[in-house]
Amino acid sequence: MFHGHLNARMLRSALPALSLAVLLAAIFYTQPRAMSYFGLNLMLQYAVPIALATLAQMFVITVNDLDLSIGPFVGLVACIGATYLHDAPALGLFMLAGCIGLYALMGALIHLRNLPSIVVTLGMSFVWLGIAVLVLPTPGGKAPEYLKALMSLQVPLVPFPIVAAVVIALVVQAALMHSSYGVVLRGAGGNPKAVARAGWSMLRAKMIMFGLAGVFGVLSGLSLIGLTTSGDAHIADRYTLYSIAGAILGGAEFVGGRVSPVGAVLGALTLTLAGSFLIFLRVSPDWQIGAQGAILILVLALRALISRGEAR
Amino acid sequence: MTRPPQQIVDLTDVAMSFGAVRALAGVDLAVAAGECVGLVGHNGAGKSTLVNVLAGGLIPDRGRIKVAGEDITHRFNVRTAHQHGIRCVFQELSLCPNLTVAENARIFHARLRGMSWKRRAAALIGAKLDEIFPGHDILPHDIIGDLSIGRRQMVEIARAFTVTVEPLDLVILDEPTSSLDAVTAGQLLAFVRRQVAMGTSVILISHMLGEVLGTCSRIVVMKDGGVVAAKPAAAFNRESLVSAMGTVVEVQGVAPRPEIAGSRQGEVMVEARSRRQLNDRKLVAHRGEVIGLAGLAGHGQTRMLLQIFAAAGKGDLFAEVRGPVAIIAGDRQTDGIFPLWSIGQNVTIRSLRGMVRRLLIDSDQERAMAATWQQKMRIKTPNMDDNILTLSGGNQQKALFARALGSDAGIVLMDDPMRGVDVGTKIEVYDRIRQEAAGGRTFLWYTTEIDELKYCDHVYVFRNGIIVDDIPRDELTEARVLSASFHEAA
Amino acid sequence: TIDIQSASADTSAKKIALSNNYAGNSWRQAMLKSWEKVTGQAVSDGIVAEASAFTTSENQVTEQAAQIQNLILQGYDAIVVNAASPDALNGAVKQACDAGIVVVSFDGIVTEPCAWRIAVDFKQMGAIQLDYLAGRIPDGGNLLEIRGLAGVFVDDEIHAGIEEGVAKHSQFKIVGSVHGDWAQEVAQKAVAGILPSLPEVKAVVTQGGDGYGAAQAFKAAGRPTPLIIMGNRQDELAWWKEQKDANGYETMSVSIAPGVSTLAFWVAQQILDGQEVPKDLVVPFLQINQADLETSLETTEKGGVANVEYSLDDAKAVIAGE
Amino acid sequence: MTVGVVSFLRGQAWIWSFLATAAVWMATIIFTGGVGGGQILTAALSFAIFTVIVGIGQMFVITTGPGNVDLSIPATMALSGAVTTKLMDTQNELIALGVLVALGIGICVGVFNYLLIRLLRIPPIIATLSASFLVQSTAIAYGRGLRIKPPPALADFTTAQIAGVPVLALCGLAFTAIMGLVLARTMYGRSVLAVGQNMRAAWLAGINVERTRLMTYMLSAMLAGLSGLLLSGFSGGSSLNMGEEYLLASIAVVVIGGTSVAGGRANVPGIWGAALFLYLLVTMLNTFGASAGLRLILSGLIIITVITLAGGGERKR
Numbered sequence A: 001m002f003h004g005h006l007n008a009r010m011l012r013s014a015l016p017a018l019s020l021a022v023l024l025a026a027i028f029y030t031q032p033r034a035m036s037y038f039g040l041n042l043m044l045q046y047a048v049p050i051a052l053a054t055l056a057q058m059f060v061i062t063v064n065d066l067d068l069s070i071g072p073f074v075g076l077v078a079c080i081g082a083t084y085l086h087d088a089p090a091l092g093l094f095m096l097a098g099c100i101g102l103y104a105l106m107g108a109l110i111h112l113r114n115l116p117s118i119v120v121t122l123g124m125s126f127v128w129l130g131i132a133v134l135v136l137p138t139p140g141g142k143a144p145e146y147l148k149a150l151m152s153l154q155v156p157l158v159p160f161p162i163v164a165a166v167v168i169a170l171v172v173q174a175a176l177m178h179s180s181y182g183v184v185l186r187g188a189g190g191n192p193k194a195v196a197r198a199g200w201s202m203l204r205a206k207m208i209m210f211g212l213a214g215v216f217g218v219l220s221g222l223s224l225i226g227l228t229t230s231g232d233a234h235i236a237d238r239y240t241l242y243s244i245a246g247a248i249l250g251g252a253e254f255v256g257g258r259v260s261p262v263g264a265v266l267g268a269l270t271l272t273l274a275g276s277f278l279i280f281l282r283v284s285p286d287w288q289i290g291a292q293g294a295i296l297i298l299v300l301a302l303r304a305l306i307s308r309g310e311a312r
Numbered sequence B: 001m002t003r004p005p006q007q008i009v010d011l012t013d014v015a016m017s018f019g020a021v022r023a024l025a026g027v028d029l030a031v032a033a034g035e036c037v038g039l040v041g042h043n044g045a046g047k048s049t050l051v052n053v054l055a056g057g058l059i060p061d062r063g064r065i066k067v068a069g070e071d072i073t074h075r076f077n078v079r080t081a082h083q084h085g086i087r088c089v090f091q092e093l094s095l096c097p098n099l100t101v102a103e104n105a106r107i108f109h110a111r112l113r114g115m116s117w118k119r120r121a122a123a124l125i126g127a128k129l130d131e132i133f134p135g136h137d138i139l140p141h142d143i144i145g146d147l148s149i150g151r152r153q154m155v156e157i158a159r160a161f162t163v164t165v166e167p168l169d170l171v172i173l174d175e176p177t178s179s180l181d182a183v184t185a186g187q188l189l190a191f192v193r194r195q196v197a198m199g200t201s202v203i204l205i206s207h208m209l210g211e212v213l214g215t216c217s218r219i220v221v222m223k224d225g226g227v228v229a230a231k232p233a234a235a236f237n238r239e240s241l242v243s244a245m246g247t248v249v250e251v252q253g254v255a256p257r258p259e260i261a262g263s264r265q266g267e268v269m270v271e272a273r274s275r276r277q278l279n280d281r282k283l284v285a286h287r288g289e290v291i292g293l294a295g296l297a298g299h300g301q302t303r304m305l306l307q308i309f310a311a312a313g314k315g316d317l318f319a320e321v322r323g324p325v326a327i328i329a330g331d332r333q334t335d336g337i338f339p340l341w342s343i344g345q346n347v348t349i350r351s352l353r354g355m356v357r358r359l360l361i362d363s364d365q366e367r368a369m370a371a372t373w374q375q376k377m378r379i380k381t382p383n384m385d386d387n388i389l390t391l392s393g394g395n396q397q398k399a400l401f402a403r404a405l406g407s408d409a410g411i412v413l414m415d416d417p418m419r420g421v422d423v424g425t426k427i428e429v430y431d432r433i434r435q436e437a438a439g440g441r442t443f444l445w446y447t448t449e450i451d452e453l454k455y456c457d458h459v460y461v462f463r464n465g466i467i468v469d470d471i472p473r474d475e476l477t478e479a480r481v482l483s484a485s486f487h488e489a490a
Numbered sequence C: 001t002i003d004i005q006s007a008s009a010d011t012s013a014k015k016i017a018l019s020n021n022y023a024g025n026s027w028r029q030a031m032l033k034s035w036e037k038v039t040g041q042a043v044s045d046g047i048v049a050e051a052s053a054f055t056t057s058e059n060q061v062t063e064q065a066a067q068i069q070n071l072i073l074q075g076y077d078a079i080v081v082n083a084a085s086p087d088a089l090n091g092a093v094k095q096a097c098d099a100g101i102v103v104v105s106f107d108g109i110v111t112e113p114c115a116w117r118i119a120v121d122f123k124q125m126g127a128i129q130l131d132y133l134a135g136r137i138p139d140g141g142n143l144l145e146i147r148g149l150a151g152v153f154v155d156d157e158i159h160a161g162i163e164e165g166v167a168k169h170s171q172f173k174i175v176g177s178v179h180g181d182w183a184q185e186v187a188q189k190a191v192a193g194i195l196p197s198l199p200e201v202k203a204v205v206t207q208g209g210d211g212y213g214a215a216q217a218f219k220a221a222g223r224p225t226p227l228i229i230m231g232n233r234q235d236e237l238a239w240w241k242e243q244k245d246a247n248g249y250e251t252m253s254v255s256i257a258p259g260v261s262t263l264a265f266w267v268a269q270q271i272l273d274g275q276e277v278p279k280d281l282v283v284p285f286l287q288i289n290q291a292d293l294e295t296s297l298e299t300t301e302k303g304g305v306a307n308v309e310y311s312l313d314d315a316k317a318v319i320a321g322e
Numbered sequence D: 001m002t003v004g005v006v007s008f009l010r011g012q013a014w015i016w017s018f019l020a021t022a023a024v025w026m027a028t029i030i031f032t033g034g035v036g037g038g039q040i041l042t043a044a045l046s047f048a049i050f051t052v053i054v055g056i057g058q059m060f061v062i063t064t065g066p067g068n069v070d071l072s073i074p075a076t077m078a079l080s081g082a083v084t085t086k087l088m089d090t091q092n093e094l095i096a097l098g099v100l101v102a103l104g105i106g107i108c109v110g111v112f113n114y115l116l117i118r119l120l121r122i123p124p125i126i127a128t129l130s131a132s133f134l135v136q137s138t139a140i141a142y143g144r145g146l147r148i149k150p151p152p153a154l155a156d157f158t159t160a161q162i163a164g165v166p167v168l169a170l171c172g173l174a175f176t177a178i179m180g181l182v183l184a185r186t187m188y189g190r191s192v193l194a195v196g197q198n199m200r201a202a203w204l205a206g207i208n209v210e211r212t213r214l215m216t217y218m219l220s221a222m223l224a225g226l227s228g229l230l231l232s233g234f235s236g237g238s239s240l241n242m243g244e245e246y247l248l249a250s251i252a253v254v255v256i257g258g259t260s261v262a263g264g265r266a267n268v269p270g271i272w273g274a275a276l277f278l279y280l281l282v283t284m285l286n287t288f289g290a291s292a293g294l295r296l297i298l299s300g301l302i303i304i305t306v307i308t309l310a311g312g313g314e315r316k317r
């Protein structure tokens, strides 16, 4: 009976990797050119900021909340990065730190007043977008050189996006899943009452998790302008949805503190690659958008098949 | 009354109200070092509220709290309670289901950190589990959510007794045996006796009066938020304890019901086989029978009940079920209650279909059913429209009883349903089950209390997911159930 | 980068891709249709080997950047792009240029210097609205402005043009400004909300496609219909015609022709053909005046947008700066 | 007596969205010096109704438990609008057919969503997102973005007013009342609430969990289809992006209106309050003439303020 649980659990945690592998295989089959340093580099570059945003979302999901503001927040960071950080680095850094602080305060407000996070973050999404439009009324600005250099780094053998994804995933995995305080943070999602009864501050846990979301939102925005080289208030509007979808694809559950950092990163990669695969397929323009949906469904259906087959 | 020299805690005149409900009405309670205090009382008497205050989880409206002789009423909270060596195993379990056994131990101990915390936490909880429940099959890296409720309870108990740097002076156990089978419960009580002998104090809350009488040195009886008796255990026996609790019921031996006993005839309502069963042994229930499912906890009884429940109405390869089925959950938090609803809504949900008049549910009829069953089950609440969570644990369980018994189901499955139900109510419920069975209802009753098997017409003993023995009522003995539970049986 | 001069003069083996970021309105649909029609002919005539269109599933800069990167991988010789953002695609465009690919942007242009731009003077599009109004209503009056999506450069450009126009013709005053996000329903909603609080409105200046929604909102509020600048959609033209027949209503309509995608196609083909093409080209917008209304309405598909498709000769003329 | 009324109202989560609506309206009227108050309300009612219709569908979905959300509403609206306007082809006689087709499209999308969730075990958020791509593509392929006028009778009905009150809003009010009754007093409504609190307990209490979920996703998509049809009647034709703003708006009105995102608790009147509030908020800021950036910031802060004032007492799971 315990073996049953164990196997099912292990299988479930292997699913994100499996769907990614299936998708990659399909891509390599349709476009062998993609199977190269150059190809992987091109296909996966934009997965890095998405993976970071997905991790930010995952932190919030860990404590049973949902962040509808991460997309506009990444957009705001991109705008600050392409303006103040470039022109007045000290002020830029200060603003970014302030943003992270606001994120932590958002967590505190949600906890102290017992508010539904969806509404608070929805409200904040307008606030971030508004500030971004004020910071950078029309798209433009210039990303700091070091960010551009970092994001176009040429690592020997393995493309940079893969190295970055692996490093990010492992660091967060270690911090959240294996450190002793990480346990408390996840426990805060699993049974907040029990954690509070053991004498831990739930306020602190919420603030830390939202603060971390802010940190990863900032990292996401900065890596994004490293790629695009300039900012735009709307640049990451869709990141909200991607980040939720990526986290869920990666095995996170909306309640109960069940999350997986490695899974989240893999989920983000899967989402990005689903877009690439579509382009290689050459679907008629009318059905291109639909094909994107169909690919997602196929990948997930395959997962369902595998997990059901093995569960027997 | 002479008081032992060192008081670990001393509560004076503690009062606590939830809105209109007066849960504690000025309670005095002192616990000395090395003492085992039994706390008994009917459902809703205020026991859990009292221990919540003791553990720092609730701030009372009034009263004084002294710990180790020092008055700390105004800075008493969970943290200070922990620092002063007071631990509590709450009635509604407080483990994090998404974490492993070892990780839950870590949550409990702020000091379990640093490089090798995982190994140390695993060793700590593993050792304590071995000490209390020898022969258990829980691994430190098992995830709590995967464990059955009995095993979860074992983990939580073991965790409360682990020690890192903070002292361990008093452990409060709020109905620790409610989800444990007789053998495991015995292991726990033996451990409590050893622990008390070593100087740790324990407060034990239980509705199994035998446990309290056999383990505790002093017994405090609560009724309606106040203490009505507090005497050495030796001064009580079962009858005097029951009458002190204010329950006027005859506690007597149970005679087999003459109508059906031993006959095993009539229409077959349920026929089910365990998926793992290799021989052709199967569970059969005739109309009007009370069938017992026995054995140690976690050996597939719940699974069998769920299999029958799932097969109802459509049937499957392993189970054939005739007629509508209702189930009374034992694990009320995950299987039973709807936490956002009122008590009334929780009771009526299973019967609403029959109350639909011109597409709409008849609210009068709904209210009437709630009122009837409040009275029948004696659910202790000022208002059935109050939220279900305002009920004490045992009263929540009564609401679940009402849900099933009030329904149209001809077959009622009971998944160890008496968890946390007080003696008085239990006896009424036993009576009700017998009446209903006489009226043609069929009961399948999984119980971890061997005493309850006496109310059954036929008993199946489970081990490792299969039926290892079936015992007619007249052959039923405790020894036979136990031996079947442990060995591939007779 | 490759030396364009030495490239083969024959483009019959070349592959051109269209990178598009949005397909959710009639303008974009007409754009894609024109592309299909003109490039389909070009492919069957053997002028180019392939000319496929790609649309992202979400209107997102990052998706389009990834799309361009995938087109690079696919080995296209030229990418024609209608960009979601003028600057934010620069990274991907640069990568394409570095891979030796010709990048031609139109409508939504990119600022990356290595790319070609077929720009519309959006500022001018705003300014001429005021010039027209000054001619029609010499006394001036109150204006309602319907803008596009906040934070997008086209919105800002047209708005700047309108501001300039107001500064030039100071008899006009903008008394209300709403964002219609270039969606008819949104525009209608926003206008209906602000109308009750506004004094008499003489005219409505728009960014294209919002005219009909504004007219509906005025009608619903029971207010006299002001002079509304239209945006070349068939429903706008039809409404205008209705009003004209009923009460001699007069206005103008201005927008860019979706067929500009075909111009971009020919420009890309010319570049691949080794022709010298200046990096910045300007394409006139399509203006419909009272006199052309009937003819334009006839040639416009029901529910579509007034359109012009470009031929190779048109493209050559534009390149020559005529 | 008054104390009783006040404490009754305090217990109702929806009261806050109406208070906020009143406050925002007052602020607008004060700014304009008392001009146009009635007309603003009329406009608010005419537009809020569409948000209300899709919001109710979304509310039922969200109420079935954490993680349940319907992201295919915008695409369904677009498809329904495209198909029905083309089908009705401005002929009044075909309106009934149009309504049937709109509902039929809703049923198809709802069943498809549910099958993805049930058979393929795809989390609802991703299932409905993927489905929405397919639906959107169908709308594009079918309608090609052409904007066909609605039949005159439909246009008249959707824009008709009685003494300044939109007829559609009156119908919507009746519909809302019915849905409130469905939620509180029918087997289906109770099932939704039970499933949303605890799916397993609901199954064990004899509720047909899967049928409840199927019906809920169907309901949401049918309402989206219907509102696509009505909206194209109201705004003189359908367009492919006409549903876009309802993605967030449908979720926003549900949660601002006091429905629990954790599931199991729904609030029908709150949807009206929230829909009116969101509309009037934009109107107020437009009237103030705030710049786009400032407008966004203020709307965000006002939403947070309202929820902070309203929340707190509410127990969150």
Ligand SMILES: Nc1ncnc2c1ncn2[C@@H]1O[C@H](COP(=O)(O)OP(=O)(O)OP(=O)(O)O)[C@@H](O)[C@H]1O
Binding pocket: B018, B019, B021, B022, B023, B041, B042, B043, B044, B045, B046, B047, B048, B049, B050, B091, B380, B381, B389, B390, B391, B392, B393, B394, B395, B420, B422
């Ligand atoms: N949070 C609460 N809100 C309202 N009433 C409550 C709350 N918690 C407990 N009560 C009420 O306080 C009284 C005492 O409850 P308590 O849980 O202490 O009883 P108990 O003795 O532990 O009963 P049981 O044996 O059933 O566990 C009961 O009437 C219960 O309904």
Ligand SMILES: Nc1ncnc2c1ncn2[C@@H]1O[C@H](COP(=O)(O)OP(=O)(O)OP(=O)(O)O)[C@@H](O)[C@H]1O
Binding pocket: A001, B147, B148, B149, B150, B151, B296, B297, B298, B299, B300, B301, B302, B303, B306, B307
């Ligand atoms: N068909 C099923 N559907 C859902 N859950 C099930 C099913 N069968 C068993 N379970 C759950 O799996 C767990 C393991 O069951 P196990 O084999 O330990 O039997 P058990 O008799 O229910 O244990 P216990 O006596 O502790 O309640 C139990 O918690 C049970 O609730």
Ligand SMILES: [Mg+2]
Binding pocket: B047, B048, B049, B091, B174, B392, B393, B394
């Ligand atoms: Mg209790």
Ligand SMILES: [Mg+2]
Binding pocket: B148, B298, B301, B302, B303, B415
């Ligand atoms: Mg069980």
